[in-house]
Amino acid sequence: MRKIFKTSMAVALSVCMAAALTACGGSGSSASSEPAAEATEAADAAEETADTGAKIKIGGSGPLTGPAAVYGQAVKNAAEIAVEEVNAKGGLQFELDMEDDAHDPEKAVTAYGVLKDWGMQVSLATVTSAPGAAVSPSYAEDQIFAITPSGSSPAVVFADPDNLSGAYGNVFQMCFTDPNQGSASADYIAAHTDLGSKVAIIYKNDDNYSKGIHDTFVAEAAVKNVEVVYEGTFDDSNAQDFSVQLGQAQDAGADIVFLPIYYDPASLILTQANQMGYKPTFFGVDGMDGILTLEGFDTSLAEGVYLLTPFSADAEDELTVNFVNAYKEKCGGEIPNQFAADAYDCVYAIAQACEAAGVTADMSSDEICAKLVEQFTSMTFSGLTGEGMTWNENGEVTKSPKAVVIQNGVYVGVED
Amino acid sequence: MKEKTAIFSLFGDKKKRGRLISFALVIAAYIIVEVLLKSGNLSSLFTSLLVPITCYVVASIGLNLNVGISGELNLGQAGFMSVGAFCAVCVSGVLAGSITAGIPRLIIAIVCGAVLAGLFGFVIGIPVLKLQGDYLAIVTLAFGQIIKSIFMNTYIGFDSEGLHFSFVDSNFKLQPGGKMLLNGPMGATGTQKIANFTVGVVLVLIALLIVYNLMFSRSGRAIMAARDNRIAAESVGIPISRTKMLAFVVSASLAGAAGALYGLNYATLVPNKFDFNTSILILVYVVLGGLGNMTGTIISTVVLILLPELLRSLQDYRMLIYAVVLILIMLVTNNDMLRTKWKSLTSRKAKGGASNG
Numbered sequence: 078m079r080k081i082f083k084t085s086m087a088v089a090l091s092v093c094m095a096a097a098l099t100a101c102g103g104s105g106s107s108a109s110s111e112p113a114a115e116a117t118e119a120a121d122a123a124e125e126t127a128d129t130g131a132k133i134k135i136g137g138s139g140p141l142t143g144p145a146a147v148y149g150q151a152v153k154n155a156a157e158i159a160v161e162e163v164n165a166k167g168g169l170q171f172e173l174d175m176e177d178d179a180h181d182p183e184k185a186v187t188a189y190g191v192l193k194d195w196g197m198q199v200s201l202a203t204v205t206s207a208p209g210a211a212v213s214p215s216y217a218e219d220q221i222f223a224i225t226p227s228g229s230s231p232a233v234v235f236a237d238p239d240n241l242s243g244a245y246g247n248v249f250q251m252c253f254t255d256p257n258q259g260s261a262s263a264d265y266i267a268a269h270t271d272l273g274s275k276v277a278i279i280y281k282n283d284d285n286y287s288k289g290i291h292d293t294f295v296a297e298a299a300v301k302n303v304e305v306v307y308e309g310t311f312d313d314s315n316a317q318d319f320s321v322q323l324g325q326a327q328d329a330g331a332d333i334v335f336l337p338i339y340y341d342p343a344s345l346i347l348t349q350a351n352q353m354g355y356k357p358t359f360f361g362v363d364g365m366d367g368i369l370t371l372e373g374f375d376t377s378l379a380e381g382v383y384l385l386t387p388f389s390a391d392a393e394d395e396l397t398v399n400f401v402n403a404y405k406e407k408c409g410g411e412i413p414n415q416f417a418a419d420a421y422d423c424v425y426a427i428a429q430a431c432e433a434a435g436v437t438a439d440m441s442s443d444e445i446c447a448k449l450v451e452q453f454t455s456m457t458f459s460g461l462t463g464e465g466m467t468w469n470e471n472g473e474v475t476k477s478p479k480a481v482v483i484q485n486g487v488y489v490g491v492e493d
Numbered sequence: 494m495k496e497k498t499a500i501f502s503l504f505g506d507k508k509k510r511g512r513l514i515s516f517a518l519v520i521a522a523y524i525i526v527e528v529l530l531k532s533g534n535l536s537s538l539f540t541s542l543l544v545p546i547t548c549y550v551v552a553s554i555g556l557n558l559n560v561g562i563s564g565e566l567n568l569g570q571a572g573f574m575s576v577g578a579f580c581a582v583c584v585s586g587v588l589a590g591s592i593t594a595g596i597p598r599l600i601i602a603i604v605c606g607a608v609l610a611g612l613f614g615f616v617i618g619i620p621v622l623k624l625q626g627d628y629l630a631i632v633t634l635a636f637g638q639i640i641k642s643i644f645m646n647t648y649i650g651f652d653s654e655g656l657h658f659s660f661v662d663s664n665f666k667l668q669p670g671g672k673m674l675l676n677g678p679m680g681a682t683g684t685q686k687i688a689n690f691t692v693g694v695v696l697v698l699i700a701l702l703i704v705y706n707l708m709f710s711r712s713g714r715a716i717m718a719a720r721d722n723r724i725a726a727e728s729v730g731i732p733i734s735r736t737k738m739l740a741f742v743v744s745a746s747l748a749g750a751a752g753a754l755y756g757l758n759y760a761t762l763v764p765n766k767f768d769f770n771t772s773i774l775i776l777v778y779v780v781l782g783g784l785g786n787m788t789g790t791i792i793s794t795v796v797l798i799l800l801p802e803l804l805r806s807l808q809d810y811r812m813l814i815y816a817v818v819l820i821l822i823m824l825v826t827n828n829d830m831l832r833t834k835w836k837s838l839t840s841r842k843a844k845g846g847a848s849n850g
Contacts, residue, residue: 142812176805182761183545187802190538210682210761232682232761239673243683283645283678283765312645312678313765314638 131438132172133431133445135160135424136197138188138212139204141177144341147367148416149177152204152226155417158403159424169428170438178203182211189215197221198442199431199449201423202248204416206230206255206285210238217245222446224249224426224453224472226419229363230285231256234472244471247446249453251419251426251462253387254473255286258362259293259337261478262385266333267301272358272383277307277331279322279346281338284312290337290362306331316342319349327355336361340368347378358383366415369486376486385478387462388418389488397461415462422460429458512705515788516698523694530690538802546798547693548574548755553778553794554700554787555747560776561784562708563740564720565622569633570748570775572640575767576613577606577749578756579644582681585757586674587651595687603696603753610749613640614742622737625723637772644764649675680763681756688758696754700747701787707743716740781822 137156139149153175160171174195176188185208192200200216202225203209209228214236216223225233229252236243253261266272276298281287291308298305307329309322323346326334334350334357336343343365350356361368361384369376390401390412400421404413413421430436430452436445458466463476481488526543529535552574559567581602592598621632650657652671659665667673675681707713715736718726727733756762778797782790800818804811825831 141809177811181766182759182763183766186541186759187538190536190541191802191805193537207761207763211759214686214760230679232679236683236760237672238682239667239676240670285679285763288678313768 132170133436133438134196134198135171135173135201135427136176136192136195136199137174137201137203138176138178138185138192138208140180141175143179145180145205145339147414148227149175149180149204151367151414151417152201152420154408155400155404155413155420156201156226156424158400158407159421159428162403163424163428169431171424171428173424175201178205178208180205180208182208184208185212186215193219193221198438198440198445199427200224201226201420202233203228206233209233213245213248216248220247220443220446222247222249222427222442222449224251224423226423227252227363227416229253229255229258230289232285241471246470246472247450249468249472250474251423252363252415252474253476253478255289256293258385258478259290259295260297262290262335262337262360262362263294263297263301263303265385265480266335266360267298267303272360273332275304275306275329275331276333276335277309277326277329277357278305278335278337279309279311279319279326280336281316281342282310282312284338286364287338294335294337311342317345319346320353322346323350323353323355326357327353331357333358333360336365339364340366340371344368344371344374344378347382348375351378360384363387363415369483369488370411370414376483379483380485382483383480383491384483384488385480386415386488387476387478388415389479389481389490390414391487391489400461418461422458422462425460426453426458426466430456511786511788512701512709515701515705515791518788518791519694519697519701523691526690542798542802543690544688544693544758545755546795547690547697548751548758549775549778549798550697550791550794551693551700551751551754552748552775553782553790554697554704555744555751556775557779557782557785557787557790558704558707558740558747559744560779561786562704562713562720563716563737563744565737565741566626566630567633567741567744568630568769568772568776569617569635569637569640570744571767571769571771572633572637573610573614573745573748574752574755574771575640575644575764577603577610577752578762578767579647579675579681579752579764580609580749581606581753582684582756582762583649583651583674585685585687586672586681587656589685595685595689596692599687599689599692599754599757602757603692603750606753606756607746607750610752611742611746613749614745615738617745618738618741622734622741634769634772637767637769641764641768644675644680645678647675648673648677678764680761680765682761684757684760684762686758686760688754693754696750697791700750703743703747704787707740712736712739777819781819781826783826 139152140146141149141153156173156175160173164170174192176191178185178188185203189212200221200223202216202223203212204227206228209225210230210232213233228250231241231254232238234244234248234250235241236245266276278291280291295305307326309325336346336359343361347359359382361382363386365384366386368374368379401413404417405411430449433456434448434452436448453468454470466474466476468474480491482491526535552570556567556570559565584602584605585598588598588601617636621629624632646660648659650665650667650671650673652668654668657665657667715731719731719733719736723733778794779790782793801811801815804814807814
C-alpha cells in the first residue's frame, strides 16, 4: 500500500516537474518548445481562415476578472453582439478577441503581446484608463488603430497628458475624457439651481478616474460660482464606511452630493446616507452606471440619483431598443450599461470606417491604421451614445452628455 | 536540526557548484532568448514579459537574502520596489533633457533607485530590526502601506524653473512645457520606456554576485549565525543588529534597483501597483523557490510569472488552475518523502543536472 502511494506520488511529482519545465521552456530557456507552440498557432490560424473566410481581427483587453470585472464583461458582451450583427449583414467580417488585463497596466501590456501574436489588425484598446495609458505607446509604435470604449483619462490618447500634447494619433476614445465629465457636471449643476446650491464631493483619491473628474469639477465650479462646501476623500483601504464623510457633508449643509466614483462605493454611500436620514440630491457620473444591476443593493435607495451618461437604456429609439434586447437575451436579462453601449458603438464605428475606406482583411495593420485614422478624423458617426459624433486629430470625441435620473428603478432622460 | 543540515549542505562542497549553476542558468537563458529575439522567433507576449521577469527575479533574490539567509520575514518588499521605481522615474524625467541616450540614463536611474531604497531600508531597519518574528513582519507590512500612502500624496513637477514638490495637492503651477513627474494617485504617466532586457539580465547577475559574495563571506556567516541562534551568536561577539542591518539594506537596495527597472519599462506607473499583494507575490516566489536557494528562486519566479500567461487559453479558469498549481507545488515540495527521493535522484544525476540547468 505504502509503495503504491510512493510510486503514485513520484509520478505526480514528475508530471509537475514536466509541466514546470515546459512552462520554463516557453520563456525561451529551451529552444525546442517555442517554435512548436508557434507552429500549432499558425496551423490554428490557417484552419480558421480556411473555415470562415478572411476576417478582420479586432483585439482588446479589459478587466474580465477582479473588482472592475463588471466593465470588462459589459464591453466584451456588447462587442460580441456588435461583431455578430456586423458579420450577419455579410460584407465586412470581424473576429473578436478580448483578453483579460485585471485592470493592471502590467497585465495589459502582456495582453497586448498576446493580441499581437494573434495577429490583431484593429483594436478596442483597453476598457479602463491606467492600463490604456500603459499600452497606448505600443499601439502608436506598432501603428495599430485603436479606439477605447471607456478609457477616459487624457493619458490614454496623449503622451504628455499634463499639457494635453503629444497625441499618439492612432488611439481614439469613444467616451468622454475625465476633464469633460467634471466640467459638464459642474455646468449642469450650475444651470439647474433647483437641484440644490451647496455641493459636497466625496471622491476616491487613489483613483485616477475619480480624482481627474474631481479636479476639473472643482475648477469649473469655481468659474461657474457653484459653492463647494465639503470635499471628502477615501481610498481602497477605507472604502467600507462613509459615515464620517457623510456626517461632515451634512454638517456643512450640502444639499447636493457629487460622487465622481464607481458604483460600488456609491451604493454604500447611498445605503449609509439613508440609514442616517440624510437626503440630499446625489449626482454621479458614468462610473455610477451599473448601480441598478448590483447584486444585494436595494435599488429603491438609488431613486432620484442624477447621473451624466451618454447612454440610457430606456431610450425608445430603434437602435437602443434593439441593442438592449439583444444584450438582455445574451446576458440573461441584464440591462446593458454605458460601457456596453460604448463598446457596441466602437465596433460599429470601426465597421463604418472600414467600409468607407475599403479596408479588407488581407491588409496589414499599418495600412488599416492609416486608412482608419483618416476616416475617423473626417467622418461623423451616430450610435447608441450620441448623434453626429466627431473625432479630432488627437483622438478625442465630441458628443454631448445626457443627464438621466433614476425613477422606479430605470434611467429616465432629463429634458433640459 | 534537519533544516540546518540541509542549509549547511548547500555550503559545504556544493557551495561553488550552486553558485555556478545560478550564473550558468541566467547566462544560458539570456543567450537563448537573445538568439530567439534576434531571429524573430520570440512571440510578442514573451517579449513583453522579459523585462518584468528580470525585475521580479532581482526583487526575489533580494527578498531571499532577507527571508532565507537573514531569517527575517519581510512583507514590505514591494514598498522598497516602489521607492526605487518612483525615484527612477523622477530621475529619468529630470535627466531626459540633458542625457538623451537611453542606457546611461537607465543606469543612473537604477543606481539612484537602489541607493534611495537602501537609504529607506537603513532608516526603517533601525526600529524594525530591534523586533523579531511576527512583530517584524507586522512592521514591514505597515511600512509597505505607509510608502504606498506617501506616494499617493506626493506631487512632483518639473519645468524650466526646476523641481516643484508638494504633499498636499498639486498646488503649484508648472511653466508651459512642464511635466508632472509624480501626480499623486495617478502616479507617473508618459514615462519614456528605456528599460531593456540586457540591462535586466546584467542586473540579475549583479544581484547574484552581491548576494553570493555576501553569503559566503565573513559577514554572511555572521548573518546566518545570528539567524540560527541569536544568543549564541551574540555570545561570540557578533553585533546582531549590524549584521542583520547589512542584509536588510542590501535586500532593500536590490528591490529598489528592480523597481527602477520596472518603472522605466512602462509608460505609466501607479502607486497602487506596489501594494500588499505584490509583496506577498514576491514572497511566494521566494518560498516556492526555496529559502536560501537563489537558483530555485530564479526558476520559481520565472515559472510563476509565465504560468498565468500560458494558461490564458483556459480563459475564465486560468486563475483557478493557477491557484491549484500553487497549492500542489506547496504540498509536493513540502513532502519529506518526496524530498528524500528527489535528493537521492539529484545526487545521482548531479553532474547531468548541472549542465541541463
